[in-house]
Amino acid sequence: MKNPGLALVTNILINAGKLFYGIVDVIGIFLRHVKYISDLIYNTIIRVPLLVKNVNLTTHQMYIIGVESLPLVAVTSVFVGGEAVIQANFQFAGMVPLRYLGYAVSKSLVTELCPVLTAFVVSSRISTAIAAEIGSMKTSEQLDAMTCLSLDSFRYLIMPKFVACVLMLPVLVIFSELIAFIGSIITAMFFIDVSLYVYLTGLKLFFSLPDMIIGILKTTVFGAIIAITGAHFGFQSRKGAQGVGEATTRAVMFSAVLILFFDFMIAFFVLKAKF
Amino acid sequence: MEESFLKIEHLKKHFGSNQVLIDVNIDINKGEIVSIIGQSGHGKSVILKNIMGLMLPDGGRIIFEGEVISSPTKRSEEYEQVRKRFGMLFQGAALFDSMTVGENIAFPLRERTSMSEEEINKTIVDVLAMVGLHGIEEVMPAELSGGMRSRVGLARAIAMKPEVMLYDEPTSALDPIMSDKINDLITDLRNKLNMTSIIVTHDIASAYKVSDKIAMLHDGKIIFHGTPGEIRASRNPYIQQFIRGQRKMYYAVEDEKTYEEQVDLDKIRAQTPWAPKRSKFDG
Numbered sequence A: 001m002k003n004p005g006l007a008l009v010t011n012i013l014i015n016a017g018k019l020f021y022g023i024v025d026v027i028g029i030f031l032r033h034v035k036y037i038s039d040l041i042y043n044t045i046i047r048v049p050l051l052v053k054n055v056n057l058t059t060h061q062m063y064i065i066g067v068e069s070l071p072l073v074a075v076t077s078v079f080v081g082g083e084a085v086i087q088a089n090f091q092f093a094g095m096v097p098l099r100y101l102g103y104a105v106s107k108s109l110v111t112e113l114c115p116v117l118t119a120f121v122v123s124s125r126i127s128t129a130i131a132a133e134i135g136s137m138k139t140s141e142q143l144d145a146m147t148c149l150s151l152d153s154f155r156y157l158i159m160p161k162f163v164a165c166v167l168m169l170p171v172l173v174i175f176s177e178l179i180a181f182i183g184s185i186i187t188a189m190f191f192i193d194v195s196l197y198v199y200l201t202g203l204k205l206f207f208s209l210p211d212m213i214i215g216i217l218k219t220t221v222f223g224a225i226i227a228i229t230g231a232h233f234g235f236q237s238r239k240g241a242q243g244v245g246e247a248t249t250r251a252v253m254f255s256a257v258l259i260l261f262f263d264f265m266i267a268f269f270v271l272k273a274k275f
Numbered sequence B: 001m002e003e004s005f006l007k008i009e010h011l012k013k014h015f016g017s018n019q020v021l022i023d024v025n026i027d028i029n030k031g032e033i034v035s036i037i038g039q040s041g042h043g044k045s046v047i048l049k050n051i052m053g054l055m056l057p058d059g060g061r062i063i064f065e066g067e068v069i070s071s072p073t074k075r076s077e078e079y080e081q082v083r084k085r086f087g088m089l090f091q092g093a094a095l096f097d098s099m100t101v102g103e104n105i106a107f108p109l110r111e112r113t114s115m116s117e118e119e120i121n122k123t124i125v126d127v128l129a130m131v132g133l134h135g136i137e138e139v140m141p142a143e144l145s146g147g148m149r150s151r152v153g154l155a156r157a158i159a160m161k162p163e164v165m166l167y168d169e170p171t172s173a174l175d176p177i178m179s180d181k182i183n184d185l186i187t188d189l190r191n192k193l194n195m196t197s198i199i200v201t202h203d204i205a206s207a208y209k210v211s212d213k214i215a216m217l218h219d220g221k222i223i224f225h226g227t228p229g230e231i232r233a234s235r236n237p238y239i240q241q242f243i244r245g246q247r248k249m250y251y252a253v254e255d256e257k258t259y260e261e262q263v264d265l266d267k268i269r270a271q272t273p274w275a276p277k278r279s280k281f282d283g
């Protein structure tokens, strides 16, 4: 090149252009996914009334999502309860009297730990299962076959799972909180120097029902996230075993991120409303 | 000229840089059985998926009873009404693998027709018998052989009594006896219900047997469209190679012999004394 200055400038311009296109590309992909997901949510929700015609599909999903997740949720919850007590005790040591232990533990269990961890555990089971099922049905052309037979895949595949997730997550969280309390009581009694009476009075001290209700109700949102991410990445999966594998990974990854994001938003707005 | 029942006009379809269909034109009359033949990977299944509205074409259009049902600008939702009149057998059967064979057939009947449970059960037994299967209603698709699966897929499609049936390689996974049975079924459906059929196949013997017309797809274009007799008489070397190569594989031994006789040069010379004598340069 005769003019090194010019060469440099063109080089910079070219790379800036590439960067610009790269960014535009990413934004485009992001917007496309947003569009797909909103279409998916819309299409699923408008079909919820059709539920009554095939109740058994939904109850079957409720069994799979609710009852079959229970053991996993129970085991997680016992440990979460116990661990909350140990952590609180460790933090309190020498600074806060132990009669506040029950209060701190119950607050964190009810508002955050149980809802979020239950949602994570269920998501690891269900959003992957949904993504794998839809993805492999796409691979083996079963989705096309449904279309050909004028069978609506949103109605028969997605909507029952969506409804089941939305209904069963709150139920699971109630179980989870119960079991976590039991776990926390056992830990408090046997591993920490605090009597059951003191612990329970602390627990009752500032117990607020609204907190508990918000904690339970927000899991409906998590349930919707689990079902929708599973379905979305299932529909978007590439054909073949590898594509289905990627779809399941993405489903569980995105549902975890979205659960945390929405948890943050809910906490933010609820706290803002309160004070 | 009378408007044809189903008309594919200048159909184009590409995937990325892969130009699969370039210019496909086929006219199909009501009650006709048309076979589409062509090499593997040349886009036969893609044609069927375009007709079914599972893919949107990049160019051209598909006209059914004078109405455009598929074109690049047509939205897939508008397709629902016509789709009810079409049926399709998928290459891999595409059975719903979370349901038993019986439920696979019952599912669309239950959801889309007003049949009673009894009628549905009777239909299941009937359509399975039509494709030569008995007593497998409670079996899961994963436990079936490839040929059985494809026949269950066929049973599921014809249970809905479509007006137009698209078959993607109905006989390629079947033994010759079963193939014959399915071929008879296809002609039967035409004779009894006046069902129009489009069959994608590699099985030239079956294509000769059942089709009124054969269309040959090559390099994204229909290079031949005519009756089985016409395709046999075609002088296009590619077509000849395609159907002869297949003949050797599929035709019964007697036919094979007559074919060898036809090309036996010495015999032809003996029958045509006016032809030039065999020279010493001939192989």
Ligand SMILES: Nc1ncnc2c1ncn2[C@@H]1O[C@H](COP(=O)(O)OP(=O)(O)OP(=O)(O)O)[C@@H](O)[C@H]1O
Pocket: B015, B018, B020, B038, B039, B040, B041, B042, B043, B044, B045, B046, B047, B091
């Ligand atoms: N969904 C798709 N995405 C990308 N490419 C595709 C898709 N479907 C088909 N193709 C490509 O289109 C071409 C034709 O495929 P098609 O399945 O129609 O072949 P075919 O003629 O049915 O072959 P066979 O006889 O083996 O079934 C292939 O090259 C294939 O790679």
Ligand SMILES: [Mg+2]
Pocket: B044, B045, B046, B091, B168
């Ligand atoms: Mg094919």
